[in-house]
Amino acid sequence: MKVHFLKLTVLAAGIAAGAHAIAGPVGYGAATTGGGSKTPVVVATMAAMQAEIDKYSGSGGLVLSYTGKFNYATITDVCAQWKKAAQTVEIKNKSDITIKGTGDSSANFGIHVVGDAHNVIIQNMTIGLLQGGEDADSISIEGNSTGKPSNVWIDHNTIFASLTMCSGAGDASFDGGIDMKKGANNITVSYNYIYDYQKVALNGYSDSDTLNAGSRTTYHNNRFENVKARLPLLRYGKAHLFNNYFGNIHTSAINPRMGAQVLVESNYFENVVNPVTSRDSSAIGYWELKNNFVGSGITWTVPDSTSKPYVNATDWATTKAYGATGYSYTAAAAAGVKAKAAATAGARTNLAQ
Numbered sequence: 001m002k003v004h005f006l007k008l009t010v011l012a013a014g015i016a017a018g019a020h021a022i023a024g025p026v027g028y029g030a031a032t033t034g035g036g037s038k039t040p041v042v043v044a045t046m047a048a049m050q051a052e053i054d055k056y057s058g059s060g061g062l063v064l065s066y067t068g069k070f071n072y073a074t075i076t077d078v079c080a081q082w083k084k085a086a087q088t089v090e091i092k093n094k095s096d097i098t099i100k101g102t103g104d105s106s107a108n109f110g111i112h113v114v115g116d117a118h119n120v121i122i123q124n125m126t127i128g129l130l131q132g133g134e135d136a137d138s139i140s141i142e143g144n145s146t147g148k149p150s151n152v153w154i155d156h157n158t159i160f161a162s163l164t165m166c167s168g169a170g171d172a173s174f175d176g177g178i179d180m181k182k183g184a185n186n187i188t189v190s191y192n193y194i195y196d197y198q199k200v201a202l203n204g205y206s207d208s209d210t211l212n213a214g215s216r217t218t219y220h221n222n223r224f225e226n227v228k229a230r231l232p233l234l235r236y237g238k239a240h241l242f243n244n245y246f247g248n249i250h251t252s253a254i255n256p257r258m259g260a261q262v263l264v265e266s267n268y269f270e271n272v273v274n275p276v277t278s279r280d281s282s283a284i285g286y287w288e289l290k291n292n293f294v295g296s297g298i299t300w301t302v303p304d305s306t307s308k309p310y311v312n313a314t315d316w317a318t319t320k321a322y323g324a325t326g327y328s329y330t331a332a333a334a335a336g337v338k339a340k341a342a343a344t345a346g347a348r349t350n351l352a353q
Contacts, residue, residue: 026328029187035098043068049064091120108129139159155189161198223247223341238260255274257281262276266291274301276313
């Protein structure tokens with residue numbers, strides 16, 4: 001099986017990875033500051049990262065600079081990798097944390113932000129070929145009985161897996177790229193490059209996840225390429241998507257359900273099956289569409305089962321006004337989004353914007 005790790009090499013060529021000051025997050029996660037100006041603690045392994053989080057008091061600031069490497073080129077059988085135990089760093093009930101990849105670092109472990117965990121930044125990480133099947137979310141943000149994470153910024157990460165099914169895994173192999181559930185709120189997902197993935201961005205884990213009704217998420221300047229679905233799959237909450245690139249999407253892209261609302265603004269779509277649709281739940285969701293670029297290769301399908309309601313945005317018309325986002329932002333012209341995404345999205349781009 002060929003894994004497209006060469007994309008990372010090409011992307012990194014000629015790009016300096018030194019730290020520099022950049023603007024903070026835009027959107028619903030704009031208040032996120034992470035560990036702030038705390039002196040970074042260098043960690044080279046998943047175990048070392050977890051150890052630093054475990055001994056951290058939980059507030060006041062922690063910055064982790066990840067330097068480790070995982071050699072994806074040695075993985076000759078991706079399905080053998082999938083069958084191993086899941087590996088995940090957990091940030092549970094702790095706040096004011098930044099995890100930042102440096103140089104040409106790379107990892108095959110996920111990051112789980114859970115419970116009463118707030119003000120967390122995950123930036124410049126390269127994460128690929130996770131283990132553990134349906135537990136193998138690259139980045140997941142989840143509420144529980146102790147709290148609901150809020151103010152999270154997921155920025156300039158590269159995340160990849162494999163579109164090939166592993167025997168016995170169904171479509172749960174390498175499950176979630178960036179998943180949110182159970183009330184996670186005030187989140188910005190920006191300048192990430194996600195490719196060769198099956199299920200990219202779940203937002204609300206099931207039709208009964210009513211805690212997600214208050215969730216607010218901004219997705220901007222991301223590059224989604226050669227993936228199957230969930231860009232995002234949104235239940236109950238609201239999400240604003242602007243200046244994202246959607247290319248070679250095999251099943252469906254933006255899918256609001258259970259009354260969820262999306263503002264889809266100045267994005268670029270090409271070679272996409274069902275770019276904006278509502279399907280596979282007991283109730284539909286709604287969209288406001290503004291100034292998007294619709295390229296070639298757009299197709300529409302009917303769900304395998306029509307026992308549940310569905311709507312496709314075949315006429316690219318708004319079905320419900322989104323209302324004010326409540327924050328300031330600038331959406332660039334959609335026609336230039338593809339080129340900009342290729343130059344700025346993902347890790348190893350010097351956090352270019």
